[in-house]
Each structure stands twice: as structure tokens, then as C-alpha cells.
Amino acid sequence: MSVAVTPSPPKGPGVGSGDVTDESLSGKQWRRLAISVYLPTTLSFIGFGAVTPLIALTAHDLGATTAQAAFVVALLGIGGLLGALPAGALTQRVGERRAIVGSLILDAACMAVAGFATHLWVLAAAVLVMGLSGAVLIIGRQSFLTEFIPFRFRARALSTLGGVFRVGALLGPLAGAAVVTVFDLRAAYWLAIITSLAAAATSALLPDLPEPEHHDSGEPTRMASVLRAHTRTLLTVGIGAAALMLVRATRDALLPLWAAEIGLGPAETSLIFAASSAIDLTLFYLGGSMMDRLGRRAVAVPAMVIMGAAFGLLPLTATAAGLTAIALGLGVGNGISSGIVLTLGSDASPAVGRHQFLAGWRLVTGLGQAAGPLLVSGLAAVASLSAAALTVGAIGLLGGAWLWYWVGPPPRRE
Template sequence: MSSDGGSGAPWRSLTTAIYLPTAVSFIGFGAIVPLVPLTARALGASVAEAALVVALMGIGGFVGALPAGVIADRFGEKKSLVGALFVDVSCLLVCAFAPNTWVLAGAVFVTGLSGAMLSLARQSYLTVAVPLTHRARALSTLGGVFRIGSLLGPLMGAAVVSLWGLQAAYLVAAGTSLLAASVTMALPDLPMPEHEPDQPVRMMQVLRQHAHTYATAGVGAAALMLVRTSRDALLPLWCEQIGLDATATSLVFALSSGIDMTLFYLGGSVMDRFGRRWVSVPAMVIMGACFAVLPLAHSVLAVALFAAILGLGNGISAGVVMTIGSDASPAIGRPQFLAGWRLTTGIGQAAGPLLITAIAAVAPLGVAALTIGAIGLTGAGWLWRWVREPAAQPR
């Protein structure tokens, strides 16, 4: 098996060592995310301070993107995964017994850092371990596992809190991360690159060498992330604006998320068979068009229809951003490249809710929806222009 994804064991054989621990740890992570602001409030934080504590997790993930690439290159993907999971265990235990908001905030921030490490190392490992012919399915399945964890995690957290309280949820999450670390140790080691570099690979050197990729395909992928995350902010706000109550809003969002969660493997199969453009571009067109016409939805049925179609666009595009990045990654300096890729796309991920907030502060919410729709439709053309399909490799 070459370092570029040559022949090797079928990628499904990685289910136990990659997908199972990812699912287990992400369910635990999903369980505690809604509880962090409640814990901060219980420790005496104001509403604004509690919101800041929650934001620190995302900030940690953003700040940790480039260091994660350096660590993965230095220690390898497997050791980085195991180490990050043990850091997660420590942080969750600190959260469980935090004596004040500052300690909680620090632990949450470090959890964001370890999350960046986990995301990058999983992507880098699958890029190398899985044959190119199955790469999109492997990475789309990873994206699907994230979605499943996001759905099941809060349900588990609610059950644990109702029985044993807030602290117990963090202890259970620490247990899931510990279990995930134990299972991850069974990962087979990746082969060494066929050609070792004469000099250590420098992060800034890799970023400069691939600046054009970040500025072209990376910008398109960032736009896709922006449109995706806009659903989470815009859909509930629109439901509230047209007078739907919290129950109806939750059901509409559950419909969108349910459809989203069932389509990840279909999107991966299409990418592997026909190319990355045939998922990334239609997904952007579907989501962009939905946001553009969302201001016409004034009933629960209309909003539910648009939410379902948004779920379709988001679902088929699971893993496409990781796949495009993996396709573009070099054999030497891959972790550093993927770190830069995650930083680029992370800007888009963070920009969606911020853009909606900024527009809604000065204009009707419908203008925000039209703006996101325009970005989606423009981004579709950008992706068609700049996404490069990987060259076929002999098996």
C-alpha cells in the first residue's frame, strides 16, 4: 500500500478501528455540547459569559488547525488520534469537577484543540489507508458518523442528566473517549512514504506551495461550508419569524436532519463513480436555490418542504470537503496541507452564522436568506471551475 492510497485491505475493514471509535467519541461529544452553557450558568456565569464559554470550543478548533498538522506529521496519525482522545478524557473530567467558570472555559478550549487534532488525523489516515477508488465513500461515511453522533449524543445526554445530573454526563463522555482511545490503538500503522524528504517539512513552506489550491478549490469548499452552517442559524430564525412555536421548529429541523443523515453513502458513491463535481455542484445549487426562495415560505408545510430539500443537499455533500482536500493533498507534507485546508474551510464554516447575524441586524431576515442563496449559486459555478478530479490510479 503506497502512501497515496494504493492497494491494501478493503476500507470497510477499518470500520472497527476508525468508524466505531469515531461514533463512540462523537456521541459523547454531542452529549455534552448542549450542556456546556448550563454548566457555566450553574457555576455563576452570566448569559454572555456562558455563550463565550461555548464559543471557546469552536475557537479552539480554529486555533488548533495548523498545530494539528505539525503534530500529525511529527508523531503520525495513529499516535495523534490516541493522544488527542486521552486529552479529551482529561478535559471532560476537568469539566465535570470544574470549581469555577474559568477552569471550565479552559477545559472547553482545550477540547476544541483536541477536536481539531482528531478531525485532521482521521482524514489524513483515511486518505492514506483507503484506495482512491473508495476514498469518497470512506470520507463520506466519516461525515455520516459525525452526523449520527450529533443526533444521538444529545439524546444520550438528556437521558443521563435526567437520571444522574449534569456532572454524570461529562463522566459518561469521558468514558466514551477512553473507550474510543482503546479501540483506536488497534489501528494498523500506516506505511512510511516511498520517498522521505531530505529536510523536515515546514508548515509555512507547504502553505506557500499550495496557496493557489487554497485560493481556488479551497475558497469553493469554504463557500460550501458557509452555506451548510447557515441552515443551522437561518432555518430556526425563519420558523420563528413566521410564527411557528418551538415544537414545530424542532420538528422541521428534525426532518431536515433526518434526511441529511441518510444520504451520506449515496453522495460518496456518486463521487467515487462519477467525480467530485457531480456532488459538490448539485449540492450547492440545491441549497442555494432553497435559501433564495425561503422568503416565499409562510406556512409550516412550505418551510418543511424547503427544510427537507436542504437536508437533501446537505446530506449528499457529506464528506465532499474532506474528499476534495484529500485529493489535492501531497504525499509529502500531507498533514500540513490538510491543516491549511481545514483552516481555509473553517473560515467559511464560521462565517455563515456571523454573516446572517450581520445582515439581520440591518435588514430583514429575507435579505440574509437571499444573500446565502446567492453565495450558494455562485459557489456552485466556482466549484465547477476549480475542483479537479483525481487522476485514476492503477490497482
């Protein structure tokens, strides 16, 4: 039996002047959305992407061992998980705009502390708080788009947000490499400070949403009560979305290891990754359009099957051409599913307690994302990379069947 996910219509006044109805979204409203949501997200992710590859190097400069440097990098993900539930509560209390702007300013401060830290523990603390602020950003933007965008455009809006994440992740390291080459390692942190503050300034243009919902009694909605009421959704559709995140996250861990296994050099590996990323970036809007027109299942299931099959075939590859074909398949699956996890969470979120639910959703799917590289590491240690690839492939195929069962067909609309 599929979980009935009946999305509530947006209740905001609209992006830009005039109301957003469930029938249309004007060009002016899309443009304001681009300026107030997508532009600052791109800016912040460029800065984040510029700094992320350099955190380990910064830790080394402060005397960290390789294991310690890896742990400092891992604190980003740990902070994101620890911050999920508090981020939902904060966003519900102060509103999306204030939460987003405040977290971007905090992010800029953390970049400054990390860039000019003289002790390893100071860098570690800054990186942890960067993860916490990132959770606020993601939940704030997701809840804002859920409220403001008509349901018929929701998947396209959230897939575009997912595409923007990818653009920032691609441009960030390139920008970081450029400033580090011209100046020094600390220059990347200056770049991130500037992009975070610029993102905060443009995010201030976000329209206000209505006041947070409360129960009829007037009492604020409690996190525990919201999560308890929606436990079934989190353990069904949420588990399927977590599996999708696991399969996605495995690509970045497993493909480089397999490239080394078959004797490919760093340059060839980078080119294969570039080809996969290029396919990924070209398909995010197509995936959102398919979800809006054909339903969420029409994208979630094929994406999982494609990625599962690709990982299942990975042990058969022994050449650069074969690995490139696998990488392209993973790019297709990852690209068309851009925004699907955000969309499923938004569809399932209740009108009352939306922020708290999205916080729980973020925690569940974030655990899936964190589990991917750990699974590859564990299986590679006790068995082999082939076993890791086959296991992830099986999770992809089973996850596709799971999502088919629980997500359900698209709702019929009059």
C-alpha cells in the first residue's frame, strides 16, 4: 500500500507582486525567485565548494595527522546531522528569511575563524558550526519553496534548487583553485566570506511568509509530536529517499577507488568524473518537469534502477571506456533525480508543523547520505570493491521497488 501524500497548496502571498495561484507562475515571479533564492544559493555553494577541499590541507598546516584532518572534514557532515532538528525548530520560530540570512552571516563568520585559525580545535569548531548553519540553509530554502510555489511547479522549483547545488559544487573548487594559485590557501576563505555575505544580502529580498502555524490551542507545534504523528511516512517514503541518497553518495567514493583498481591515473579519473557531472547538470530541469507532469514515481524509480544497474555492472569494467559508460549512467540517474528527495519531503510535509517535519526528513535522508561512503569503506576492508559495488547496486534496485510501492501514483487533479 502506498503512503498517501496529499500536498497542501502553498499559502504564501506569492513570489513577487500579486498572488501565486495553483494555476500560474509569472515570469516576474520566476525572476524574483531566481534573485532571492537561486542566486544566493549559488553564491553560498561556490564559497562552500571553494573551501571544502581545502579544509584537510588547513588542518595539516595546523599540525593535524591524516586521521585528524579527515575527522575535521567529517565534522561538516556531523554538523549537518546534529543541526537538522534544531534547524527546523529555529526556522519555525523566526521564519525562513531571518533563519537563512542569519545562517549565512554565521557561515561567513565561521569561514573567517576557519581561515585564520591558529589551533586545530578552533578549526574543528568552526567546521562543525558550518555544518550546523548548512542545515538551516537547506531546510529554510526547502520550506520557503514549499510554501510559495504552486504544487504544479514544485518539483521543477526544487529540482532547480538541486541543480543550483550542483553548479555551486562544480564552480566552487574551480574558483578556489584560481584564488589559491594567485594568492595563498587563506584566499579561498576570503572568497567564501564574500560569497556568504553576498548571499545573505540577496536572501534578504525573500518575501515574508505567513506567521508559523500553531495548534488550535495556540500552543506552538512541538517537534516530538510532529515526528511522532508522521513516523510511518518517515519510515516508508523517508527510508526510500535515504536509500537514494546512499546510492548517490557512493558514486563519489566508489568511482575513484575503482579507477585506481583498474590502473587509471588521476587525469583520466578526473575526465571521467567531469563527463558524469556534465550529464548530471544537463538533466535536473528535465527531471523536475517529468515529476510535475508524470508524478514523483516516474523519476524516483527509474533513477534508482539506472544507478543500481550501473553499480551492479561496475565490477565487469576493466577499461577507461567501460568506466566512462558506468559514470555516464550514474550521471543520468543522479541528474534526473535532482530535487526528488526535497520534493518527496515537501509533498509529505503537513501544513501545521512543516518545518519540524522537514527537519526530521533531513535527518533521515542525511543518515542515508552519510552511510554511503561508510558502507563502501567497510565492505572494501572486509571483502572487496566488487562486493561494495554489488551491494550498492542491490540497494539501488531494491530501493527503486520500495519507492514504487510507497510513493504511489501522482494525485489526480481537476
